[in-house]
Amino acid sequence: MNIVVCVKQVPDTATERKLRSDDKTLDRDAADGVVNELDEYAVEEALRLKEAHGGEVTVLSMGPAKATETIRKALAMGADKAVHLHDDALHGSDALSTSYAIAQTLKKIGFDLVILGSESTDARTGVLAAMLAERLGAAQLTLASKVEIDKTVVTVERVTDYGHDRVEATLPAVVSVVEKINEPRYPSFKGIMAAKKKPVETLAAADAEIALDQVGLANAWSEVVDFAPAPPRAAGTVIKDEGDGGAKVAEFLASKKFV
Amino acid sequence: MSEVLVLVDHVEGEIKKVTLELLTLARSLGAPSAVWAGPGYSDAARARLAEFGAEKIYVADAEEIAQYVVAPRAELLARLVADRSPAGVLVAATGEGKEIAGRLAVKTDSGVITDAVGVGDGFVADLSIFGGGVNVRSRVTRGTPIIAVRPNATPPVAAPAAGTEEKVALVLSDSARAARVVERVTQEKGGRPELTEAAIVVSGGRGVGSADNFAIIEELADSLGAAVGASRAATDAGWYPHQFQVGQTGKTVSPQLYIAAGISGAIQHRAGMQTSKTIVVINKDAEAPLFEIADFGVVGDLHQVVPRLTEEIRKRG
Ligand SMILES: Cc1cc2nc3c(=O)[nH]c(=O)nc-3n(C[C@H](O)[C@H](O)[C@H](O)COP(=O)(O)OP(=O)(O)OC[C@H]3O[C@@H](n4cnc5c(N)ncnc54)[C@H](O)[C@@H]3O)c2cc1C
Ligand SMILES: Cc1cc2nc3c(=O)[nH]c(=O)nc-3n(C[C@H](O)[C@H](O)[C@H](O)COP(=O)(O)OP(=O)(O)OC[C@H]3O[C@@H](n4cnc5c(N)ncnc54)[C@H](O)[C@@H]3O)c2cc1C
Numbered sequence: 327m328n329i330v331v332c333v334k335q336v337p338d339t340a341t342e343r344k345l346r347s348d349d350k351t352l353d354r355d356a357a358d359g360v361v362n363e364l365d366e367y368a369v370e371e372a373l374r375l376k377e378a379h380g381g382e383v384t385v386l387s388m389g390p391a392k393a394t395e396t397i398r399k400a401l402a403m404g405a406d407k408a409v410h411l412h413d414d415a416l417h418g419s420d421a422l423s424t425s426y427a428i429a430q431t432l433k434k435i436g437f438d439l440v441i442l443g444s445e446s447t448d449a450r451t452g453v454l455a456a457m458l459a460e461r462l463g464a465a466q467l468t469l470a471s472k473v474e475i476d477k478t479v480v481t482v483e484r485v486t487d488y489g490h491d492r493v494e495a496t497l498p499a500v501v502s503v504v505e506k507i508n509e510p511r512y513p514s515f516k517g518i519m520a521a522k523k524k525p526v527e528t529l530a531a532a533d534a535e536i537a538l539d540q541v542g543l544a545n546a547w548s549e550v551v552d553f554a555p556a557p558p559r560a561a562g563t564v565i566k567d568e569g570d571g572g573a574k575v576a577e578f579l580a581s582k583k584f585v
Numbered sequence: 586m587s588e589v590l591v592l593v594d595h596v597e598g599e600i601k602k603v604t605l606e607l608l609t610l611a612r613s614l615g616a617p618s619a620v621w622a623g624p625g626y627s628d629a630a631r632a633r634l635a636e637f638g639a640e641k642i643y644v645a646d647a648e649e650i651a652q653y654v655v656a657p658r659a660e661l662l663a664r665l666v667a668d669r670s671p672a673g674v675l676v677a678a679t680g681e682g683k684e685i686a687g688r689l690a691v692k693t694d695s696g697v698i699t700d701a702v703g704v705g706d707g708f709v710a711d712l713s714i715f716g717g718g719v720n721v722r723s724r725v726t727r728g729t730p731i732i733a734v735r736p737n738a739t740p741p742v743a744a745p746a747a748g749t750e751e752k753v754a755l756v757l758s759d760s761a762r763a764a765r766v767v768e769r770v771t772q773e774k775g776g777r778p779e780l781t782e783a784a785i786v787v788s789g790g791r792g793v794g795s796a797d798n799f800a801i802i803e804e805l806a807d808s809l810g811a812a813v814g815a816s817r818a819a820t821d822a823g824w825y826p827h828q829f830q831v832g833q834t835g836k837t838v839s840p841q842l843y844i845a846a847g848i849s850g851a852i853q854h855r856a857g858m859q860t861s862k863t864i865v866v867i868n869k870d871a872e873a874p875l876f877e878i879a880d881f882g883v884v885g886d887l888h889q890v891v892p893r894l895t896e897e898i899r900k901r902g
Contacts, residue, residue: 343715451699453687460688465763489772495764505834506827547696551722559878567885572893578881585901
């Protein structure tokens with residue numbers, strides 16, 4: 327089975343994140359890049375499926391040069407090889423362009439199963455997996471808290487607002503995972519050393535037959551009109567509990583008509 | 586006035602509050618048309634949508650629509666976009682709502698904006714990004730604006746309209762039938778509102794101390810008709826189920842009132858609750874960062890403060 331895991335490098339949420347004043351895109355140089363947390367769960371799930379059913383795990387990441395750090399981390403966890411989609415023309419791509427570029431790359435490299443995180447921590451749109459399923463004509467098995475494979479049939483538990491759905495499809499499929507699906511492994515020393523030798527193929531847009539008028543900031547389907555730091559919340563009242571803390575909160579809630 | 590399509594969010598016919606919020610919002614952008622997808626449509630549903638301003642209601646209530654993941658609803662909306670050329674489409678920014686928006690965007694070659702906390706003239710959307718640190722205004726520049734709006738962005742206000750029904754017979758494509766729902770498991774709701782939709786959320790963190798102690802958080806929530814949330818420290822410890830985690834890797838909530846007890850206020854927690862309208866913090870450590878964004882804070886032991894608060898609320902209720 328040919329499993330491709332999509333991994334995004336995102337700015338560390340523990341550091342200050344900014345938009346660039348020139349083109350209003352995320353300032354990826356201002357903060358340290360880390361693996362999008364949910365993508366570690368996606369890699370873990372891919373590795374488990376490979377361990378159970380055989381096949382190969384390929385990491386796919388679209389991003390700037392420094393995204394290689396993120397790719398190495400996924401390889402150190404145990405993925406077999408990687409494809410790095412890297413082209414300045416892709417800078418500023420929105421969700422439509424990103425899904426288009428990744429779909430083109432997937433068509434080029436081939437896949438049976440694509441696994442993603444259900445959401446990134448920077449843009450947090452949570453649309454990519456659904457868009458890929460739409461573009462690839464593959465089954466959408468998203469928001470999965472459990473994945474099972476029986477030959478060519480994939481069954482997932484899809485987290486819903488009211489509980490979960492069991493959803494079934496035949497490969498090829500696009501899966502996205504939620505946090506409770508597994509516990510990602512830490513790369514071992516051996517894994518880190520081995521990752522250095524694993525093949526990473528770098529593709530430019532043209533290599534994946536990505537039309538340049540469908541990607542990048544200038545061709546985006548949406549734009550940032552303006553942005554500003556959130557105004558600090560007006561300083562609230564903080565009291566010390568002298569046995570009356572509960573009553574004081576109740577008074578505050580009453581003043582705001584919550585009770 | 587041009588039409589604004591609002592996808593009705595319902596669970597087996599029961600309309601969710603966010604739909605009424607979206608209809609309210611749509612009235613400021615054009616003429617709201619509700620879009621009903623899946624079984625469960627009824628006269629009561631029609632009346633409710635009309636009461637909140639739906640001029641038209643497109644009804645595609647075939648059983649089949651609910652039997653496949655997301656794609657059938659995107660197909661329905663895409664067809665209406667092609668037939669009606671609406672000024673825009675609003676869906677609820679739930680996990681599933683965003684996926685519908687995403688597929689619809691691809692189908693209609695339109696831009697999509699997710700997690701709007703407001704939508705103004707020209708479908709310019711207000712977003713709060715980076716854990717609430719930055720406010721952004723965005724708009725769609727190609728195609729029909731598709732906007733996923735967070736629950737609680739606008740209080741729902743009734744404004745009766747015609748609610749003219751129009752049946753839509755949808756023939757699903759093969760690709761919309763790729764992912765089939767074989768079983769639907771509904772969890773006991775325990776009478777509490779759903780976390781992402783609730784007007785009030787009461788959350789507990791590591792300071793709560795144990796699974797048993799979460800009872801005092803639940804009692805406070807119940808006295809307010811609120812949903813219960815938890816920090817990751819609490820869900821990781823197994824004190825409260827994962828699906829109630831609020832934050833970066835959990836749910837995003839944007840209620841009228843958020844009460845946090847025994848939660849320090851890590852950036853990853855704030856990412857899920859910072860757009861709450863009013864924030865109350867109870868923590869024994871005066872230095873806890875969450876106090877920085879509190880409208881009202883109590884420095885004290887939550888095991889004392891929370892039960893007393895519940896008692897006071899019950900007295901007033
Ligand atoms: C603050 C902010 C807000 C934005 N809002 C919007 C918006 O409203 N509409 C819009 O069209 N665009 C928006 N964008 C642009 C958006 O960042 C890009 O479209 C992005 O490439 C994909 O969106 P995402 O990260 O939200 O994907 P999500 O759907 O949240 O990511 C899900 C998964 O997709 C995979 N994935 C995502 N990106 C990559 C990648 N580059 N390489 C490999 N795998 C990947 C990962 O597995 C990830 O876990 C926004 C960007 C920022 C910084
Ligand atoms: C990639 C990543 C993603 C994450 N995603 C999330 C997420 O989605 N949601 C999330 O919540 N966290 C998330 N976290 C974890 C986050 O960083 C914090 O560790 C977590 O929010 C801490 O939870 P807490 O505030 O309950 O615990 P702590 O930080 O330990 O705080 C407990 C607080 O309780 C107070 N306290 C203790 N006893 C009492 C008492 N008796 N009365 C009153 N107060 C008391 C203490 O003073 C302290 O302030 C994430 C972290 C990472 C790295």
